[in-house]
Amino acid sequence: MKLKYIVECLAFLLCLAVFSSCRKGDEYKKFFGDGELIYASRVNKVIVHPGNRRILLSAILSNDPLVAKIKVLWNQGKDSLVQKIVRAPENDTLDLMIDNLEEGGYNFVFYTYDKENHPSVALNVSGVVYGESYSNSLVNRRVKALKYGPNENILHFSWANPNLDDVGVELLYKHKDGSIRTKMFLPNSTDTTLYDFDANTNFRYRTLFKPDSNAVDLFTVNYTEIIVPGFERELDKSKFNLYLLPTDATTAHGWVMPNMWDEKYDNGFATINQMPQWFTFDIGLSASPSKFKIWQAADRIYEKENMRKFEIWGSGNPAADGSWDNWTKLASCESRKPSGLPGIEKNEVDIAFAKAGEDFVLPADLPRVRYIRIKVLETWGKAGFVTIGELNVYTKDKNK
Structure with missing residues (x-):
């Protein structure tokens, strides 16, 4: 009796298996009483490509040759798109572009139909x-x-870090031959160089954005104009050297002069107790200085031994006895605080200003010099010796 029951069950399951395989592909059949409802094969999957007030839906079709058209509904079924399926050789993807959509999230419902208009699941x-809010x-x-x-x-351009959707910067510039050219900088490029531009023109640039890796559209913003400053270059500090003359203040406290050009901002140069005082260094070539950028010793900003009032002198052939013969005064300088607070008082704006380096612009058309002498008249804390954190020298000379 038990064996007979098992045989009957197996026979029933076998009939079901045979019956369900009668139709090719992934079509489905449902039975209600004596009736039959046939379902067409639905799409395998859909790849979504967001866009600017539009969306591209790439439907990956099944291999069922009976499927003849596809229908997409959205906006709770109020809007729809119907398209016939024309299969191309070795292409199982059907791209559906839906335009004129409002910005926001959508649910799209896909149906496919066979040649007898049976729908799929x-x-x-x-x-x-995406749209205006994102833009x-x-x-x-x-x-x-x-x-x-x-x-x-x-x-040389130094760029801020990109945001997550940044896919590059498009730069428009005038080439040396007079043509307008475009250059792309990728988002992972924070330091880039342009070699062939017309130095007498400004630039325009804009950033390109892609809100999704599959997005069908790029978003842009309005161009920003870059006002290119007049030509000025930093002198190569690897050529700088100590040039000690008999009347110069010497190094003290372990802070040696080469610390002024080592690109390290946590130490610096310090001198012996003596005021006023001066010290000399060699910039390694003959140039007409246009600007000095000076960083204060970082552990005593607007305090103690950091320079407040000083003079910058230059010479092409300084006197060996350390006198002021053959020296030309290039500038009288005074360090300032943006806040204008008295004495050694300072605020966060002052500290940030000093940490960025303070510019001291020199008069135009100065003579070429190779040796620089800084004469210190007063420090912020009225101290007896001097400290400097770091120093850059610039020129508008166009030759190396």
């Missing part, structure tokens, strides 16, 4: 459409600094 797919949230990537190379046709 529904496939629900979610997607996001208004975008801002151009910031240029942190521009720095000339050895001549006026080489310019």
Whole structure:
């Protein structure tokens, strides 16, 4: 009796298996009493490509040759798109572009139909459409600094870090031959160089954004104009050297003069007790200085031994006895605080200003010099010796 029951069950399951395989592909059959409901094969999957007030839906079709058309519904079924399926050789993807959509999230319902208009089981797919709100949230990537190379046709860009959707910067510039050219900088490029631009023109740039790796559209913002400063380049500090003359203040406290040009900002140069005092160094070549950028010793900003009032002198052939013969005064300088607070008082703005380095612009058309002498008249704390954290020297000379 038990064996007979098992045989009957196996026979029933076998009949079901045979019956369900009668139709090719992934079609489904449902039975209600004596009737039969046939379902067409639905799409395998849909890849969503968000866009600007539109969306591209790439439907991966099944291999069922009976499927003849596809229908997509959205907005709770109020809107729809129907398209016939024309299969191309070795292409199982059907791209459906839906335009003129409002910004926001959507649920798309997919149906396919066979040649007898039997529908498939529904496939629900979610997607996001971008628009004005997203566009208004975008801002151009910031240029942190521009720095000339050895001549006026080489310019180094230092870019701020990109945001997550940044896919690059498009730069428009005038080439040396007079043509307008475009250069792309990738988001992972924070330091880039332009070699072939016309030095007498400004630049325009804009950042390109892609809200999703599958997005069908790029978003842009308005162009930002870069006002290119007049040519000025930093002298190569690897050529700087101590040039000690008999009347110069010497090193003390373990802070040696080469610390002034080592690109390290946690130490510096310090002198012996003597005021006023001066010290000399060799910039390694003959140049007409246009600007000095000086960093204060970071552990005593606007205090103690950091310079407040000083003079910058230059010479091409200083007197060996340390006198002031053959020296030309290039500038009288006074360090300032943005806050204007008295004495050694300071605020966060003052500290940030000093840590960025303070510029001291020299008069135009100064003579070429090779040796620099800084004469210190007063420090912020009225101290007897002097400290300097770091120092850069610039020139507008166009030759190395």
